[in-house]
Amino acid sequence: MNWAAALPEIVLSCAGFIILIVGVLQKQDRTPLCTSLMLLAFVVTGFLVWRTPDGVAYTGIFITDYFARFAKLLILAGGALAAVLALDFNAKQRIARFEFPILILFSTVGMMTMASAANLMTLYMGLELQSLAIYVLAAFARDDLRSSEAGLKYFVLSALASGLLLYGISLAYGFSGTMQFDRLAQAVTSADTPSTGLMAGIAFIVAGLAFKLSAVPFHMWTPDVYEGAPTPVTAFMSTAPKVAPFVVLLRLMVGPFGHVTVQWQPIIVVVSIGSMILGSFAAIGQSNIKRLMAYSSIGHMGYALIGLAAGTEAGIRGVLIYLTTYVFMSAGAFACIIAMRRNGKPVERIADLGGLARTDLLLATLLAIFMFSMAGVPPMAGFFGKLYVFLSAVQAGMWTLAVIGVLTSVVGCFYYLRIIKVMFFDAAEPAFDRRPMSVSGVALATGAFTLLFFLVPAPFTGAAESAARILFG
Amino acid sequence: MNTINAAGFPILSLITFLPLAGCAFIATLRGATPAELRNARWAALGTSLLTFALSLILWVKFDPSVSGFQFRETAVWLPDFNVAYRMGIDGISVLFVLLATALTPICILASWESITTRVREYMIAFLVLETMMVGMFCATDFLLFYIFFEGVLIPMYIIIGVWGGPRRVYASLKFFLYTFAGSVLMLLALLAMWHHAGTTDISVLLQTQFPAGMQYWLFLAFLASFAVKVPMWPVHTWLPDAHVEAPTAGSVILAGVLLKMGAYGFFRFSLPMLPEASAHFQPLMFTLGVVAVIYTSLVALAQEDLKKLIAYSSVAHMGVVVIGIFTFNQQGMDGALFQMLSHGVVSAALFLCVGVVYDRMHTREIARYGGLADRMPAYALVFMLFTMASIGLPGTAGFVGEFLVLVGAFHVNFWLALLGSSGMILGAAYMLYLYRRIIFGRITRDDLKSILDISPREIAVFAPLVVLTLWMGIYPSSFTTFFDATTGAMVQSHEQAWQGAHHATLAGIFHQ
Numbered sequence: 001m002n003w004a005a006a007l008p009e010i011v012l013s014c015a016g017f018i019i020l021i022v023g024v025l026q027k028q029d030r031t032p033l034c035t036s037l038m039l040l041a042f043v044v045t046g047f048l049v050w051r052t053p054d055g056v057a058y059t060g061i062f063i064t065d066y067f068a069r070f071a072k073l074l075i076l077a078g079g080a081l082a083a084v085l086a087l088d089f090n091a092k093q094r095i096a097r098f099e100f101p102i103l104i105l106f107s108t109v110g111m112m113t114m115a116s117a118a119n120l121m122t123l124y125m126g127l128e129l130q131s132l133a134i135y136v137l138a139a140f141a142r143d144d145l146r147s148s149e150a151g152l153k154y155f156v157l158s159a160l161a162s163g164l165l166l167y168g169i170s171l172a173y174g175f176s177g178t179m180q181f182d183r184l185a186q187a188v189t190s191a192d193t194p195s196t197g198l199m200a201g202i203a204f205i206v207a208g209l210a211f212k213l214s215a216v217p218f219h220m221w222t223p224d225v226y227e228g229a230p231t232p233v234t235a236f237m238s239t240a241p242k243v244a245p246f247v248v249l250l251r252l253m254v255g256p257f258g259h260v261t262v263q264w265q266p267i268i269v270v271v272s273i274g275s276m277i278l279g280s281f282a283a284i285g286q287s288n289i290k291r292l293m294a295y296s297s298i299g300h301m302g303y304a305l306i307g308l309a310a311g312t313e314a315g316i317r318g319v320l321i322y323l324t325t326y327v328f329m330s331a332g333a334f335a336c337i338i339a340m341r342r343n344g345k346p347v348e349r350i351a352d353l354g355g356l357a358r359t360d361l362l363l364a365t366l367l368a369i370f371m372f373s374m375a376g377v378p379p380m381a382g383f384f385g386k387l388y389v390f391l392s393a394v395q396a397g398m399w400t401l402a403v404i405g406v407l408t409s410v411v412g413c414f415y416y417l418r419i420i421k422v423m424f425f426d427a428a429e430p431a432f433d434r435r436p437m438s439v440s441g442v443a444l445a446t447g448a449f450t451l452l453f454f455l456v457p458a459p460f461t462g463a464a465e466s467a468a469r470i471l472f473g
Numbered sequence: 474m475n476t477i478n479a480a481g482f483p484i485l486s487l488i489t490f491l492p493l494a495g496c497a498f499i500a501t502l503r504g505a506t507p508a509e510l511r512n513a514r515w516a517a518l519g520t521s522l523l524t525f526a527l528s529l530i531l532w533v534k535f536d537p538s539v540s541g542f543q544f545r546e547t548a549v550w551l552p553d554f555n556v557a558y559r560m561g562i563d564g565i566s567v568l569f570v571l572l573a574t575a576l577t578p579i580c581i582l583a584s585w586e587s588i589t590t591r592v593r594e595y596m597i598a599f600l601v602l603e604t605m606m607v608g609m610f611c612a613t614d615f616l617l618f619y620i621f622f623e624g625v626l627i628p629m630y631i632i633i634g635v636w637g638g639p640r641r642v643y644a645s646l647k648f649f650l651y652t653f654a655g656s657v658l659m660l661l662a663l664l665a666m667w668h669h670a671g672t673t674d675i676s677v678l679l680q681t682q683f684p685a686g687m688q689y690w691l692f693l694a695f696l697a698s699f700a701v702k703v704p705m706w707p708v709h710t711w712l713p714d715a716h717v718e719a720p721t722a723g724s725v726i727l728a729g730v731l732l733k734m735g736a737y738g739f740f741r742f743s744l745p746m747l748p749e750a751s752a753h754f755q756p757l758m759f760t761l762g763v764v765a766v767i768y769t770s771l772v773a774l775a776q777e778d779l780k781k782l783i784a785y786s787s788v789a790h791m792g793v794v795v796i797g798i799f800t801f802n803q804q805g806m807d808g809a810l811f812q813m814l815s816h817g818v819v820s821a822a823l824f825l826c827v828g829v830v831y832d833r834m835h836t837r838e839i840a841r842y843g844g845l846a847d848r849m850p851a852y853a854l855v856f857m858l859f860t861m862a863s864i865g866l867p868g869t870a871g872f873v874g875e876f877l878v879l880v881g882a883f884h885v886n887f888w889l890a891l892l893g894s895s896g897m898i899l900g901a902a903y904m905l906y907l908y909r910r911i912i913f914g915r916i917t918r919d920d921l922k923s924i925l926d927i928s929p930r931e932i933a934v935f936a937p938l939v940v941l942t943l944w945m946g947i948y949p950s951s952f953t954t955f956f957d958a959t960t961g962a963m964v965q966s967h968e969q970a971w972q973g974a975h976h977a978t979l980a981g982i983f984h985q
Binding site for chain 2: 357361372377378379383387390391394395402403406407409410413414417420421424425454457458461462465
């Protein structure tokens with residue numbers, strides 16, 4: 001048996017247990033040590049992901065290919081950035097516990113499993129492992145009412161979504177007799193007309209995954225959970241846990257269900273348009289920056305879904321590029337939000353950013369870069385993400401999606417510009433506390449990526465191209 | 474990188490990115506003492522002057538006898554998508570590169586004393602803006618062009634918003650959103666052309682035949698973007714706001730270079746790439762141009778704010794440019810290009826004139842002035858020259874462009890020429906009325922009695938513009954030679970394309 005296909009996941013899980021033991025055996029809390037060990041484990045895993053040979057393992061329920069590899073590296077990057085961001089924040093909020101990096105680690109294992117899923121059960125197991133860890137993370141500030149509420153809310157609604165997903169899986173299984181992706185593909189292809197039951201199954205699966213993506217109409221939990229959860233957790237939720245369900249959705253839709261694209265396409269189109277419109281209009285009225293980022297992420301998922309709606313190789317490539325740029329600019333934006341701390345207390349209102357350019361020009365410039373990037377203004381990285389998904393929509397002749405997409409991005413631009421306006425044009429508020437090194441480091445690194453992406457886009461677009469090609473065989 | 478060009482080195486990239494090097498240097502400067510701020514100013518001025526000096530090589534080495542791109546450079550950028558870093562200039566763009574590099578040092582010099590807060594950031598914003606402007610005129614790859622075209626928004630938004638007047642937030646946001654909304658529609662056109670032609674190389678796109686049905690949509694998408702930038706009536710309303718609130722140098726760059734980007738887009742994309750759609754929409758463009766000329770001239774007549782008046786006059790002048798572009802004959806197109814250049818110089822100078830008195834009196838209300846000729850004779854003379862140039866007095870830059878456009882328009886339609894020329898009469902009315910109210914009469918206000926004439930620094934700002942205005946008016950052919958060959962080729966290829974399409978239609982009819 002080709003057990004080595006899952007070597008990165010196995011190594012990462014073992015590392016998780018070891019770190020857990022290390023953490024328990026310490027007399028006082030050693031979060032920095034555990035976080036460092038976790039980062040080390042991530043680096044090793046990243047290397048293993050890179051080196052693991054392609055192949056299908058465990059009687060066909062687990063697949064390692066370039067697509068999975070691409071997604072896993074992105075997930076690892078997102079998890080690592082969030083763990084670094086949490087270091088200082090948790091210490092200052094007195095919620096530093098060594099379990100935090102370990103929970104991120106196990107959530108990451110779950111997401112990597114999803115990226116490699118070749119069976120609906122593998123998908124579900126990965127999704128649950130990811131979600132269970134995040135429920136705990138969202139409620140990590142256990143003495144804080146809002147955090148507990150966020151955790152509970154996420155748990156209840158997510159459980160419902162898992163139920164929908166499971167129901168969809170059972171329908172798919174019932175009407176095709178298999179949960180293997182490749183055999184599902186055969187079942188779908190061989191039928192003259194796709195069975196209604198299977199279609200219903202697909203719809204439920206999409207609904208379950210769309211919940212995790214916080215796409216309209218399954219987005220309701222997002223603003224509350226984003227606002228309530230500790231900011232590093234929000235940073236984490238907005239990066240890697242968006243990538244994993246997305247890549248599994250891509251794999252499912254163009255792989256097993258690729259033959260019935262015409263049937264599922266309208267669902268994705270509606271979800272995409274809804275997300276773009278809600279993401280851009282609902283964010284206008286927000287005064288809390290974390291809520292604003294929640295609506296922003298809803299919108300971003302809408303844009304990324306354009307690529308899936310196109311259903312072509314170019315579309316998948318666009319999604320992967322979009323997700324890559326999104327992970328880094330989102331992590332960077334949250335790094336800046338974590339740096340918003342005055343007299344030892346974190347502040348979250350947009351008005352608190354007033355005149356930041358006068359008190360901390362570097363932070364203001366970095367946040368402005370992320371905001372311009374999210375608005376899709378060239379030459380920032382976010383522009384390229386939008387460029388490729390819109391290109392795929394145009395190539396597929398989906399003009400409605402493309403036109404709605406560019407118009408909502410103008411609306412979205414308004415609220416991103418408002419943040420820049422507050423930072424650069426408004427009267428100065430009192431200065432923030434000194435930025436911790438870890439947060440500045442993350443913000444600078446992701447800022448450099450976002451600003452300079454246009455110089456060398458070819459490696460990223462090339463990798464996304466190769467990954468997308470795998471799905472289309 | 475392919476460096477085989479007339480200069481022997483990648484000069485266009487150097488001109489484009491040299492200002493960024495200046496930015497990097499200024500960013501390393503620290504401290505806020507007057508001496509340190511002076512360093513930032515000198516560094517910015519030095520960088521922009523060096524850039525200008527380099528761009529003069531283009532003036533010398535450019536071969537005006539051939540159409541097509543010169544000083545080409547290419548570098549690998551996105552090889553999978555046939556997108557590359559491509560730079561080059563032709564007869565249309567070469568003078569705009571020079572205009573941008575010439576106006577930037579003037580702007581920096583003009584804000585020497587009026588900008589006292591956050592000087593370093595201001596200088597950095599201006600140098601970034603210069604990079605974006607020059608890059609936009611040099612880009613011969615559509616995607617690269619788009620990136621520079623949009624990139625201009627970021628520094629300009631910051632310049633208006635940070636160093637602007639009381640309503641700067643509103644004005645900057647309006648400026649950004651108007652332009653952005655237009656541009657994203659152009660992005661869709663870009664994607665459609667990219668998909669159709671398989672590349673974003675402009676010289677390939679120029680040879681590509683786009684289906685007629687597609688051309689109409691592409692033209693409208695381009696129009697959405699360029700009409701906002703020109704700006705054409707009825708999407709011009711961002712311009713008066715932006716001009717009024719922007720700092721003097723911001724207005725200068727806005728009027729001098731940024732407004733040219735829209736018309737440049739018509740020249741570069743709409744006209745040569747979409748000949749059938751251009752011909753189809755010619756009446757629409759003429760109508761919009763004529764409305765802009767007459768309507769905004771009348772609006773200008775009623776303004777009480779100095780900058781607003783000149784802003785509206787800009788819209789009117791750009792209306793003339795639009796008419797000239799869509800005449801599809803050499804006089805009209807030459808005239809449009811010349812008018813763009815002369816407007817770039819003259820309106821920039823007029824905004825500087827406003828800046829001179831604004832720096833002294835801190836008001837732009839016309840009624841607050843009067844009788845300045847007594848205290849400021851030199852200023853009155855300079856202002857007079859640019860007023861005349863704006864009206865289009867023979868011997869100044871403004872005359873040549875308008876005259877050529879009207880000749881071109883006359884070839885198309887008598888009424889077009891008549892209505893278009895009404896702009897010159899109305900222009901004379903509002904400019905002379907403005908001049909009378911500001912310069913002539915008696916000084917009645919006490920605070921005007923101690924006003925000082927222009928300083929040596931301001932003379933240094935105005936001198937090059939005065940020389941240019943007269944040079945362009947007296948000996949225009951040293952400028953028209955640059956684009957004669959290119960516009961000639963454009964007119965020819967347009968006629969061929971038009972006839973080809975016409976024959977195809979006829980053939981189609983006979984075939985049935």
